[in-house]
Amino acid sequence: MNLNDLILAVLGGLLIGGGAALLLAYNGQVAGISGILNGLLHPRRPGAGWRTAFVVGLLVGGVVVLLGYPGAYPAVHPRSIWLIVPAGLLVGFGTRIGAGCTSGHGVCGIGRLSPRSVVATMTFTITGGVTVLVVNHLLGALT
Amino acid sequence: MKLQLIAFVSGVLFSIGLGISGMVQPTKVIGFLDVTGAWDPTLVFVMASSVGVYFLVHLLARQRGRPLLAGTFEIPRRSDIDLRLLGGSALFGIGWGLGGYCPGPALTSLVSGAPFALVFVASMIVGMLLVDLTGRRTTRQQAPAAGADYVDA
Numbered sequence: 001m002n003l004n005d006l007i008l009a010v011l012g013g014l015l016i017g018g019g020a021a022l023l024l025a026y027n028g029q030v031a032g033i034s035g036i037l038n039g040l041l042h043p044r045r046p047g048a049g050w051r052t053a054f055v056v057g058l059l060v061g062g063v064v065v066l067l068g069y070p071g072a073y074p075a076v077h078p079r080s081i082w083l084i085v086p087a088g089l090l091v092g093f094g095t096r097i098g099a100g101c102t103s104g105h106g107v108c109g110i111g112r113l114s115p116r117s118v119v120a121t122m123t124f125t126i127t128g129g130v131t132v133l134v135v136n137h138l139l140g141a142l143t
Numbered sequence: 144m145k146l147q148l149i150a151f152v153s154g155v156l157f158s159i160g161l162g163i164s165g166m167v168q169p170t171k172v173i174g175f176l177d178v179t180g181a182w183d184p185t186l187v188f189v190m191a192s193s194v195g196v197y198f199l200v201h202l203l204a205r206q207r208g209r210p211l212l213a214g215t216f217e218i219p220r221r222s223d224i225d226l227r228l229l230g231g232s233a234l235f236g237i238g239w240g241l242g243g244y245c246p247g248p249a250l251t252s253l254v255s256g257a258p259f260a261l262v263f264v265a266s267m268i269v270g271m272l273l274v275d276l277t278g279r280r281t282t283r284q285q286a287p288a289a290g291a292d293y294v295d296a
Contacts, residue, residue, distance in 0.1 A: 057154020092270020
């Protein structure tokens with residue numbers, strides 16, 4: 001990580017926090033991506049309109065990054081496809097059971113000083129760290 | 144319509160932030176979780192500045208008492224630490240460490256057309272829907288008060 005990475009990290013964080021704060025201040029909603037996506041998977045629940053608009057915004061912003069900053073998305077993934085499938089299943093399942101992800105618990109929950117979100121964020125950071133330790137250093141040959 | 148416009152702008156800002164900060168790169172996220180390896184602190188700075196802004200705006204919004212466009216804040220009000228919170232977050236962390244994606248960066252990365260992003264998001268959606276199968280009986284029995292399920296983080 002160099003100085004440029006650091007500046008972009010802080011600026012990126014301001015945009016993430018600012019975007020999430022906008023949704024709270026105007027709409028009174030939590031910018032939790034797992035909750036928003038899950039809401040769209042159950043379209044009969046109230047709030048399908050703003051959730052759809054948020055996800056469309058997420059994709060439009062993604063295209064802006066793709067056009068303005070071509071190196072942003074990697075062409076290769078550090079893990080094999082046989083790890084990416086269980087990874088996705090666990091992220092989807094776990095964020096529903098645990099009622100939040102890095103945005104809902106990490107940014108919005110910690111930003112509200114919610115004890116549940118602080119505990120959740122500590123929990124997924126620890127199990128994520130242990131997983132990387134096991135995969136990268138103990139089972140290195142598999143990746 | 145205004146609510147949708149704000150949500151759209153919020154999503155745009157959010158994913159541009161994810162993109163420029165490097166959070167759409169699984170290598171950087173795995174590097175942050177790799178404490179015993181070549182540790183990458185980028186995520187710490189992203190979290191610090193995003194939580195900082197959110198904290199300040201949240202104080203102002205709370206002082207005002209209600210959102211600018213809606214009647215009430217739909218924010219989770221529970222404060223108990225239960226087994227579902229711990230177990231679900233633990234499983235999410237394992238998936239995060241395996242794939243280097245959490246839901247926001249994964250959805251944003253769909254626009255890159257990378258097959259691994261598509262496979263991850265498809266698997267993530269299946270994982271979410273699996274909760275409906277396993278959790279149907281318990282959610283019906285426990286019948287959360289005041290639509291608590293709608294205000295998930």
